[in-house]
Amino acid sequence: MKPTNTTDPEFFHKVVDCQYACPAHTPVPWYIRLIAQQEYTEAYLVNWQSNVFPGILGRTCDRPCEPACRRGRVEDAPVAICRLKRVAADFKEDVKHRLPGAGPANGKKVALVGGGPASLTVARGLAPLGYELHLFDDRNGAGGFMRSEIPSFRLPQAVLDEEVGYVLNMGIHTHFNTFIDSMSDLLAQDYDAVFVGCGAPRGRDLPDLPGRKEAAANIHVGLDWLASVAFEHSSRIGKKVIVLGGGNTAMDCCRTSRRLGGMDVKVIVRSPFADMKASDWEKEDAVNEGIPIIDNHVPKEFVLKKGKLAGMNFEKVEAVYKDDGGRELVPTGEKPVFFPCDDVLIAIGQENAFPWIEKETGIRFTGWGTPLLNDDVTMQSTRKEVFFGGDAAFGPKNIITAVAHGHLAAVSIDLYCQGGDLTARPGPQVNLVSQKMGIHEWSYASALVEDKREAVPLVELEKALSDRALEVELGFDADAAFVQAERCLNCDVQTVFTGANCIECDACTDICPTSCISFVRNAEEQDLRQRLVVPATNTAQGLYVSDTLETGKVMVKDEDVCLHCGLCAERCPTAAWDMQMFLYNTATASLDLMEIT
Amino acid sequence: MSYIKPKFRHPRLPINTLGYTVADYDGAISTLCAGCGHDSISAAIRNACFLSSIPPHRIAKLSGIGCSSKMPTYFMGRSHGFNSVHGRMPSVATGASLANRELTYIGVSGDGDTASIGIGQFVHLVRRNVNMTYIVANNGCYGLTKGQVSATADLGTVSKYGTANQFEGIDIASLALLQGASLVARSFSGDKEQLEPLIRGAMAHKGFAFIDVVSPCVTFNNHAGSTRSYTETREHLDAMPLDFVPMREEIRTHYAAGTGQNVTLHDGSVIHLHKTGTDYRTNDRVAALNALQAAQEEDRILTGLLFLDPNSQDLNRNLNLATRPLNELGKNELCPGSRVLNSINEGLR
Ligand SMILES: Cc1cc2nc3c(=O)[nH]c(=O)nc-3n(C[C@H](O)[C@H](O)[C@H](O)COP(=O)(O)OP(=O)(O)OC[C@H]3O[C@@H](n4cnc5c(N)ncnc54)[C@H](O)[C@@H]3O)c2cc1C
Ligand SMILES: Cc1ncc(C[n+]2csc(CCOP(=O)(O)OP(=O)(O)O)c2C)c(N)n1
Ligand code: SF4
Ligand code: SF4
Ligand code: SF4
Ligand SMILES: [Mg+2]
Numbered sequence: 001m002k003p004t005n006t007t008d009p010e011f012f013h014k015v016v017d018c019q020y021a022c023p024a025h026t027p028v029p030w031y032i033r034l035i036a037q038q039e040y041t042e043a044y045l046v047n048w049q050s051n052v053f054p055g056i057l058g059r060t061c062d063r064p065c066e067p068a069c070r071r072g073r074v075e076d077a078p079v080a081i082c083r084l085k086r087v088a089a090d091f092k093e094d095v096k097h098r099l100p101g102a103g104p105a106n107g108k109k110v111a112l113v114g115g116g117p118a119s120l121t122v123a124r125g126l127a128p129l130g131y132e133l134h135l136f137d138d139r140n141g142a143g144g145f146m147r148s149e150i151p152s153f154r155l156p157q158a159v160l161d162e163e164v165g166y167v168l169n170m171g172i173h174t175h176f177n178t179f180i181d182s183m184s185d186l187l188a189q190d191y192d193a194v195f196v197g198c199g200a201p202r203g204r205d206l207p208d209l210p211g212r213k214e215a216a217a218n219i220h221v222g223l224d225w226l227a228s229v230a231f232e233h234s235s236r237i238g239k240k241v242i243v244l245g246g247g248n249t250a251m252d253c254c255r256t257s258r259r260l261g262g263m264d265v266k267v268i269v270r271s272p273f274a275d276m277k278a279s280d281w282e283k284e285d286a287v288n289e290g291i292p293i294i295d296n297h298v299p300k301e302f303v304l305k306k307g308k309l310a311g312m313n314f315e316k317v318e319a320v321y322k323d324d325g326g327r328e329l330v331p332t333g334e335k336p337v338f339f340p341c342d343d344v345l346i347a348i349g350q351e352n353a354f355p356w357i358e359k360e361t362g363i364r365f366t367g368w369g370t371p372l373l374n375d376d377v378t379m380q381s382t383r384k385e386v387f388f389g390g391d392a393a394f395g396p397k398n399i400i401t402a403v404a405h406g407h408l409a410a411v412s413i414d415l416y417c418q419g420g421d422l423t424a425r426p427g428p429q430v431n432l433v434s435q436k437m438g439i440h441e442w443s444y445a446s447a448l449v450e451d452k453r454e455a456v457p458l459v460e461l462e463k464a465l466s467d468r469a470l471e472v473e474l475g476f477d478a479d480a481a482f483v484q485a486e487r488c489l490n491c492d493v494q495t496v497f498t499g500a501n502c503i504e505c506d507a508c509t510d511i512c513p514t515s516c517i518s519f520v521r522n523a524e525e526q527d528l529r530q531r532l533v534v535p536a537t538n539t540a541q542g543l544y545v546s547d548t549l550e551t552g553k554v555m556v557k558d559e560d561v562c563l564h565c566g567l568c569a570e571r572c573p574t575a576a577w578d579m580q581m582f583l584y585n586t587a588t589a590s591l592d593l594m595e596i597t
Numbered sequence: 598m599s600y601i602k603p604k605f606r607h608p609r610l611p612i613n614t615l616g617y618t619v620a621d622y623d624g625a626i627s628t629l630c631a632g633c634g635h636d637s638i639s640a641a642i643r644n645a646c647f648l649s650s651i652p653p654h655r656i657a658k659l660s661g662i663g664c665s666s667k668m669p670t671y672f673m674g675r676s677h678g679f680n681s682v683h684g685r686m687p688s689v690a691t692g693a694s695l696a697n698r699e700l701t702y703i704g705v706s707g708d709g710d711t712a713s714i715g716i717g718q719f720v721h722l723v724r725r726n727v728n729m730t731y732i733v734a735n736n737g738c739y740g741l742t743k744g745q746v747s748a749t750a751d752l753g754t755v756s757k758y759g760t761a762n763q764f765e766g767i768d769i770a771s772l773a774l775l776q777g778a779s780l781v782a783r784s785f786s787g788d789k790e791q792l793e794p795l796i797r798g799a800m801a802h803k804g805f806a807f808i809d810v811v812s813p814c815v816t817f818n819n820h821a822g823s824t825r826s827y828t829e830t831r832e833h834l835d836a837m838p839l840d841f842v843p844m845r846e847e848i849r850t851h852y853a854a855g856t857g858q859n860v861t862l863h864d865g866s867v868i869h870l871h872k873t874g875t876d877y878r879t880n881d882r883v884a885a886l887n888a889l890q891a892a893q894e895e896d897r898i899l900t901g902l903l904f905l906d907p908n909s910q911d912l913n914r915n916l917n918l919a920t921r922p923l924n925e926l927g928k929n930e931l932c933p934g935s936r937v938l939n940s941i942n943e944g945l946r
Pocket of ligand 6: 738
């Protein structure tokens with residue numbers, strides 16, 4: 001293998017598993033260390049700079065960082081990254097004076113369609129640069145689905161209002177209760193660029209299922225129903241409720257039903273339990289609230305009695321997995337199963353809908369109904385001044401992806417408006433600093449703790465079910481947060497190797513608790529991976545390979561399960577290993593928004 | 598400074614036939630200087646015991662005084678251990694081996710511990726053929742007492758304090774050969790590929806197995822002018838590579854015929870010496886002495902298996918002692934009473 005080029009920031013970036021997996025690349029270990037130091041405000045600002053909605057995301061994020069967390073590979077559970085983010089938000093001091101405001105006007109005007117996290121992120125990126133920003137949303141407030149769909153018992157309105165407010169207060173011109181019904185008209189106005197962040201607002205229905213029309217009064221599309229609850233147009237539901245679907249919307253529908261009078265609420269899903277789209281923790285939360293999840297049942301018909309919905313018939317199926325990874329739900333041939341109910345909520349998916357974007361605008365769409373974009377970096381559409389992001393770009397995803405898109409689009413819009421080349425994008429902000437304080441001393445807590453992951457405490461079930469707006473999770477207190485924060489392995493403290501110093505004494509190989517370091521003859525990657533102290537079978541993780549050393553061997557470090565404990569560097573007699581803090585901030589339109597200490 | 602090695606280990610560590618991982622053979626974190634060759638030897642012993650699937654609690658570690666003699670603390674924390682007086686490990690080892698012949702004895706000593714203060718005890722241990730593996734971490738100085746030249750230091754080697762050694766060093770491998778050791782080897786702490794199989798072979802051997810390991814003292818004997826630094830050792834190394842093949846495995850499946858020399862040990866395991874271009878034979882004591890002498894003349898450090906008598910009789914068998922450990926014998930066997938005493942006395946009349 002060729003020696004690793006550590007001057008390419010992407011190598012060390014990949015070592016920081018959580019940050020790498022985060023669509024917005026939030027510097028996770030950095031903020032977790034700040035939490036351990038009780039520097040909650042700084043921890044909050046590190047987050048705010050990167051993901052704009054720390055308090056919201058600390059409660060609702062899909063957290064792709066956690067399955068990626070290294071701790072999960074050396075122990076059973078990852079660091080509680082997401083809920084620690086909430087700790088920063090809960091315990092911070094007032095941050096208003098630390099946040100940037102609108103910059104001096106630069107004469108450019110941008111329209112933002114939709115007021116969800118994607119548009120708000122674009123606004124946050126462009127406002128400090130002096131853009132005049134007009135945000136349109138058909139709802140009575142900004143936040144998009146964070147306001148209309150995510151229930152308050154998961155995301156209190158005060159938290160939402162606070163963080164949406166930080167953005168709107170940067171001089172954003174808001175136009176609520178305004179549905180943009182023609183892109184042509186919008187383009188005819190004097191905007192220099194348009195960002196489309198209208199989400200994927202159409203909930204799927206089952207229009208052809210027998211009885212759908214006749215029982216319509218008691219059948220609701222989940223997305224619309226959750227919004228009507230959020231905006232207080234609905235406040236009751238029947239005693240017996242069936243929720244169809246296995247995604248997160250289904251989980252929010254069933255839990256909301258339990259709070260609006262549903263006593264016997266069931267989730268009924270076509271696929272096996274393990275294949276359901278909902279995150280494990282959301283399924284857990286539903287089950288904890290006494291909601292059974294019945295899998296392998298395909299809806300067949302709505303059954304009416306005396307002209308009113310009385311229940312549903314289902315066909316039992318079995319999942320058959322094919323070699324190509326495909327799956328087929330095969331009927332078992334058993335009799336149809338009947339479940340009685342008063343109301344049905346259909347939460348079987350959502351779709352993009354752009355009826356308001358006319359063909360003549362030159363904006364083209366793919367067969368999937370999503371816009372044709374230049375690539376997933378510029379977010380530019382086939383009409384050069386129109387950019388997409390969030391669920392509107394590639395279909396329904398999540399908040400943190402919408403934020404990541406927002407950052408990309410803001411950079412593009414700024415380049416576009418300033419006449420720059422959209423592909424000549426700014427690189428990440430990086431820094432690499434030695435942590436050496438003394439012969440064997442580091443400026444980070446290198447010693448490992450053995451504490452286990454703890455769940456966040458919850459309010460009493462009875463109380464939770466009696467109040468739709470009462471937040472279920474109480475959050476970690478400061479003591480618990482410290483323990484959980486200390487579980488972080490500091491994967492951003494990189495092991496940096498200087499081959500010229502190495503005398504090949506093997507001390508690092510011998511001490512390394514997780515057998516990461518080998519000195520071997522060089523070979524092609526596949527072969528090399530097999531010949532290490534422990535074969536490096538996790539190919540998702542990189543190998544750090546040195547130049548050829550004095551004896552003709554190379555140092556090969558498997559980055560897979562390194563604990564960043566610093567023992568290699570402590571045992572190295574020649575300081576060939578050093579522990580160096582690696583900072584990586586993804587490029588955004590306005591990076592140096594504020595000072596974080 | 599870390600005092601504790603984290604508990605976390607690689608999740609896919611291989612396991613041996615006992616179901617242990619190499620982590621089950623770990624000891625406390627080393628307090629030796631960073632980069633000390635002794636730590637590499639500790640790791641080689643740990644790896645060898647793991648690979649040979651020796652139950653940790655069936656091993657006894659014995660040592661004297663010195664940085665080298667501290668090593669047993671840093672490997673196999675679940676084994677028995679005895680840290681004796683400076684240069685007196687041989688007598689403790691002899692006693693232990695006589696009292697319980699079923700444990701695997703690993704003696705760890707230094708060049709000072711063995712060749713300076715302990716040379717008297719050492720030669721008797723050798724000539725008695727006590728069943729043990731005796732490893733000298735040979736750094737040519739007294740590391741623990743700040744680097745004074747030891748009795749094995751080469752003539753002319755310059756100490757950390759700037760003076761050249763005026764005396765010819767004792768070659769302890771030659772000494773062991775002369776005194777009739779049944780296995781003699783030499784290796785280098787920086788060459789685990791050779792050292793590990795040697796230790797495994799030494800542990801499988803019944804009788805006194807001696808391994809002299811060049812082990813640079815990074816702090817007091819790794820400077821320019823020293824003949825035992827990492828660089829100097831590597832430059833003069835003349836290694837005879839070898840492998841250890843446990844009895845369970847078929848030697849033929851590993852090596853094509855005629856590619857090297859095989860030596861079979863008591864328990865059926867095999868030491869395979871790779872063909873090195875020489876016709877070195879490990880069963881010739883005189884040739885081994887000559888080879889060592891020749892290498893020294895030519896400034897080469899000859900490493901590998903130098904001599905092995907696989908059919909030697911160890912001390913227990915020579916003295917025809919009880920075949921079971923003393924701690925397994927009952928009161929009547931240990932103290933057979935006046936009737937037996939009388940009959941012994943009768944026999945002597
Ligand atoms: C029930 C439910 C629960 C969810 N829970 C989570 C969760 O816990 N965590 C998570 O990360 N994600 C969750 N999501 C997904 C997440 O809400 C979305 O991925 C995210 O909000 C998308 O952001 P966005 O900016 O693209 O658009 P949205 O948040 O969808 O915002 C778009 C806004 O634009 C408005 N709009 C649409 N068209 C127009 C128009 N023509 N003119 C004016 N306004 C318009 C819409 O009404 C909406 O307010 C959930 C989704 C649902 C449905
Ligand atoms: C009876 C006695 N005399 C002297 C000493 C002082 N002493 C301690 S270690 C040592 C030399 C150790 O040298 P060596 O065996 O080569 O071990 P190293 O530290 O080099 O590994 C001496 C002389 C002692 N501890 N006990
Ligand atoms: S920091 Fe060094 S010693 Fe610690 S796990 Fe990583 S490679 Fe091993
Ligand atoms: S401890 Fe340092 S000098 Fe020794 S092998 Fe490792 S990197 Fe090289
Ligand atoms: S003084 Fe020398 S022998 Fe002792 S620990 Fe340090 S390097 Fe090793
Ligand atoms: Mg010594």
